[in-house]
Amino acid sequence: MKLLNFNKKSYALWSIGFLLTFVSCTFNNDVNVDWQPRIVSPLVNGELGVFQQPDIQDISDAFIISASDVFGTQRGSLPSLPALGAFNFILDPTKVSDTDIIDEVGVSDVQITVTLRNDMPVTMASGVVIALTNDGETTPFIQQTIDRTVAPGESIDVNITQSAAVIKNTFRASLTNLNTVASNSPVTITDNSQIELRLQFAPPTVDYIQFVAGTTNTFETTVDFDTELDQNTDEVSGNLVVNLDNQVPIDFVMAINLLDASDNVISTLFNPTLNLTANQDASENISSQTIINSLVNAKKLQIVATFNPTTQNRRIDNTAKLKYNLVADLTLKIKGN
Amino acid sequence: MMRQLLLFSIFTGILCTGLATSGLAQNNPAVLYGSHYHREAARLNPAKLGDTYTNFDITGLPLPLPTFNLYTWAGNNRLNAKDFQKYLIDGGNTIDGATIEEFIGRFKNKNIIGAGLQAQVFGFSFKINRKTEVMDMNNPDLADIPVIKRDEIVTISFDILERAAISTRIPKELAAFVWRGNGSPEFLNREVDLGNLSTNGYWLREFALGAAMPIYQGLDVKVRAGVRLKYLQGIAAIRSKRAQFNVLTQDPTQGGTLNVNADYLVNISTPLQVDTAGNFIELDNPSANTILQAQGSGFGIDLGTTVTIQDRFVGTFSLLDVGAVGFRKNVVNYSLNASTQFNGITIPGDFSDANFEGANAILDSLTSNFEPQNSFDRFSIPLPTRVMLQAEYKVPRIDKKGRKFNKHHFFLTYMQGFGEYGISTARPSFTAAYSHNLGQQMNFGFSATSGGYTGFGVGSFVSFKIGYYRLGLGTNNLTALLLRSGGTGFDFSFNLSTAFR
Numbered sequence: 001m002k003l004l005n006f007n008k009k010s011y012a013l014w015s016i017g018f019l020l021t022f023v024s025c026t027f028n029n030d031v032n033v034d035w036q037p038r039i040v041s042p043l044v045n046g047e048l049g050v051f052q053q054p055d056i057q058d059i060s061d062a063f064i065i066s067a068s069d070v071f072g073t074q075r076g077s078l079p080s081l082p083a084l085g086a087f088n089f090i091l092d093p094t095k096v097s098d099t100d101i102i103d104e105v106g107v108s109d110v111q112i113t114v115t116l117r118n119d120m121p122v123t124m125a126s127g128v129v130i131a132l133t134n135d136g137e138t139t140p141f142i143q144q145t146i147d148r149t150v151a152p153g154e155s156i157d158v159n160i161t162q163s164a165a166v167i168k169n170t171f172r173a174s175l176t177n178l179n180t181v182a183s184n185s186p187v188t189i190t191d192n193s194q195i196e197l198r199l200q201f202a203p204p205t206v207d208y209i210q211f212v213a214g215t216t217n218t219f220e221t222t223v224d225f226d227t228e229l230d231q232n233t234d235e236v237s238g239n240l241v242v243n244l245d246n247q248v249p250i251d252f253v254m255a256i257n258l259l260d261a262s263d264n265v266i267s268t269l270f271n272p273t274l275n276l277t278a279n280q281d282a283s284e285n286i287s288s289q290t291i292i293n294s295l296v297n298a299k300k301l302q303i304v305a306t307f308n309p310t311t312q313n314r315r316i317d318n319t320a321k322l323k324y325n326l327v328a329d330l331t332l333k334i335k336g337n
Numbered sequence: 338m339m340r341q342l343l344l345f346s347i348f349t350g351i352l353c354t355g356l357a358t359s360g361l362a363q364n365n366p367a368v369l370y371g372s373h374y375h376r377e378a379a380r381l382n383p384a385k386l387g388d389t390y391t392n393f394d395i396t397g398l399p400l401p402l403p404t405f406n407l408y409t410w411a412g413n414n415r416l417n418a419k420d421f422q423k424y425l426i427d428g429g430n431t432i433d434g435a436t437i438e439e440f441i442g443r444f445k446n447k448n449i450i451g452a453g454l455q456a457q458v459f460g461f462s463f464k465i466n467r468k469t470e471v472m473d474m475n476n477p478d479l480a481d482i483p484v485i486k487r488d489e490i491v492t493i494s495f496d497i498l499e500r501a502a503i504s505t506r507i508p509k510e511l512a513a514f515v516w517r518g519n520g521s522p523e524f525l526n527r528e529v530d531l532g533n534l535s536t537n538g539y540w541l542r543e544f545a546l547g548a549a550m551p552i553y554q555g556l557d558v559k560v561r562a563g564v565r566l567k568y569l570q571g572i573a574a575i576r577s578k579r580a581q582f583n584v585l586t587q588d589p590t591q592g593g594t595l596n597v598n599a600d601y602l603v604n605i606s607t608p609l610q611v612d613t614a615g616n617f618i619e620l621d622n623p624s625a626n627t628i629l630q631a632q633g634s635g636f637g638i639d640l641g642t643t644v645t646i647q648d649r650f651v652g653t654f655s656l657l658d659v660g661a662v663g664f665r666k667n668v669v670n671y672s673l674n675a676s677t678q679f680n681g682i683t684i685p686g687d688f689s690d691a692n693f694e695g696a697n698a699i700l701d702s703l704t705s706n707f708e709p710q711n712s713f714d715r716f717s718i719p720l721p722t723r724v725m726l727q728a729e730y731k732v733p734r735i736d737k738k739g740r741k742f743n744k745h746h747f748f749l750t751y752m753q754g755f756g757e758y759g760i761s762t763a764r765p766s767f768t769a770a771y772s773h774n775l776g777q778q779m780n781f782g783f784s785a786t787s788g789g790y791t792g793f794g795v796g797s798f799v800s801f802k803i804g805y806y807r808l809g810l811g812t813n814n815l816t817a818l819l820l821r822s823g824g825t826g827f828d829f830s831f832n833l834s835t836a837f838r
Contacts, residue, residue, distance in 0.1 A: 030432065033437060037517055038518040039520050040518075040588075041519075041679070042593040042594060043681045045684070045698075047686045049550070049686055051686050052686055196593055203751055221684060221686075223684050224697050225697070226698065228695040228697075228698065232700075239589070241589040241593065243590065243591075283590045293724070321686065325592050326681065326683065327590075327681070329520055330520075
C-alpha cells in the first residue's frame, strides 16, 4: 500500500478524485459529472533542414578491379609470377544523389572507411593511393596512401578522416600506383583473381547543400507518434495548433500527415497543402473534428516540406532550419467519470 | 443587572468586530468556560488548575460509571452545513458540472479542512493546602471556636491524553486548475501556484505533569501561574515539510511550453512497517499492541498565568504546546524536487541520433521527470504551538456552604496558532462567552467564535454536579443548526469526571 504516489498522473487524479468522491458521497443524488478539462500541451517539436537529406546520410559505393585489369588474359597455374604494375585505375562515378537534385555538398568531419580486399594470388605491394575526385576537377578532395602490403585473400579497412570537404554530386574514386609483389612460388590465376574496393561515408556534418536550380526537393521526416489519448479519454475535441518557423530563404509547401501503424495516411492537416513563405513563421489552428479524431488514433507523424530552389537561393546552409511544433489545445472527456 | 447587560453588550460589540476581521483556532468552551473542569481547562490555561473548591478529582477509574473526557472537532472554511445537508443527507439533488464550478468558486487564498480528537483516559489532581486555624467571623456566636482555613499552596495534576488531529490545506487554484485544465484561459501565460497542498497530522499520547499555584496575593491583585510538562509518545504522523508546485503554460500559438516546478517533502510514520521501496506493509495480524506502539517521542510544555484584580477582572496569558516529537520507527520520507520545461518530444533533425525512439508516450515523457524519491531518515514534528489571551469579568457569589463561585462569568478569548498544524491554525480565533453558575450545581453558557478552521460559530455548554460526578456537554459550534449556510464545522465535548472535597 503506497499512501502517497506522486508519479504519473496521480497528482491530478488524486485531486479530482477527492472532488468527485466528495460530491458523489450521497445517498440518492443524481451525479451527472463529466470531467472535461481543457488541456494545453506541446506534443512534438522538431526541425527540418539540409542535415536530413537521406542521400547524404548514406554515401557508399563498391568497385571491382578485375583479373583482366591486372593479369590481362593470363589464367591457370604458373610456376612463378614477376612483379606487375604500376597500374592506375579511374573507377566508375559515384553519385551523392541518384536523382541529380544536388549540385554540391559542403561537409565537415568527414569519415570514410575504405575496405580493400585482395583476391589476387599475389601480394599487393605497399604504396597504393586511393583518391576521390569530383567530376570536372583534377585535385582530389580525399587522398590516402596505403603504406602496407595486402596479402592474397586479405581484407583491410582503411579509415580516412578529413576536417572538411566539398563533394560534387558526382565524384570518382581512383586507385593508382597499384603494384604486385613478384612470386617465386606457383600461382593460379582465375577470373576471380580481383581486387574489391568499398567506400562507406559515415554520416557527415553537412555544412551546406547546393541544390540544382529548378528541381523539386523535399525535407521529410516520419516518426512514431502516439498521444495515448485513445487510452485515457472518451471524447476529444478542440484544436491542434501547428507553429511553423521557416528560417530558410526558400518558400516551402508544407504537408503534415497523420499515419496509422501501417504508414497509411489517415489525415492531412493542411488540405491540400500550406504555403510557407521564405523566412516567415506561421501558426495554424486546426479544429476539424475529423483531424482531431485522427490525432487520437495516429501512430505515426509525417512532415514533408517541398521546395523548388532557384539559382539565387539554391545553397542552403545548416543553420537555416524549418522548425515545427505541434500543440494540443484539447478538451478531454476523461475516461471513467 | 444593568451593569452586566452593559458589559454583555460591550462584549457582543467586540465580538462583531472580531467577526468582521474573521479571526481563530479551536478551543474547548465546555471546559474552558465551564466551572466544573479545572484540570481539563488547564490544557488551554495551565493556571486554571486548582481554581476550584475541590481538593481532589480523578478521571478514568472504573468507578460505578466509567469517567472520561472527550473533545472532538472537525471543520473547514469553505463547505457549510447547508451543503452537507443538501448533498450528504437530503439527497435528490443533481450534482453536475455547475455544482462543481460553484464549489470551486468558493476557494480563496486559504482553504483548510481539519479534524481532531482529544480523549483523556486517565487523570487526577490534588491540592496541597496550608491549614490554619481562624475565627469564624461569619458566626459571631462561635467566634471563640477556631475553624480550619485551607489556603492552597500548589495543585498537582497528572494526565494521560490521546490526541490526534489532521489538517489539509488546499491551494486556491488547485481545484479549478484540475477541473478546468491548464488550457483554461485564466491559467495561460502566467505562473499558477498549485503548491501548498499540504497535509499535517499526528496521533500522540501525552503524559502531562501539571502544577499551578498562587504566586502573589495582594488585597486587590492576585497572580496565579501554571505549568504542564509533557512527555509525548508519537503513534503516527504525517508532515508536509515542503509543498511547492508551480505551472506556467504558454499560449498554444506561442508553442504551448509547460514550465513545471515542484518541491515536496512529506514525512510519514505509522504503525505500519515500510519496505525498502517506500511501500507500507500491511499488518498480517493487527493487534492493539502493534497499532498503539509508539514510533517516537518528544517533550512539550504549556505555560500560563492569570492576574485577578478585585476578584472580578481576570487576564490570562497561555503559551501552549511548545515542543516537538521525533519519529524514528517506520519512517518514510517522500521527496520530489524537480523542474522541467516541456516543449513536446523533440524530434531530432539528424537521423543519426540512435537514441530517438519516436514520439510515443508523450505524457510519460513529461511526468517521468517527477518521480518521488524515498528516504527513511527520522523526522520531527512541532507541537501545535498556540498563544491564548483571555479577558474575563466575573460576578462572584458565596454559596450556602460559604464557598465562592462565579454566578456570571464573561470571557473574551483570543487564540493564535503558529502555522497549520493539527489543532493549530494561523488563522486566529476570537471567542466571546458567557457562563452562568447556579450555585455550583449547574453551570451553563454559550459562546460565539470567529475565525480558526470554521469561521463563525456559536455554541453552548452545560455541566452538572451530581454527587461526586461532574457531567458536562458542550459545543463550540451550533451554527450548523442555527445558520446552516454559515456553519462550516462542528465540535463536541463530553466530560464525565469525579471530584472530591
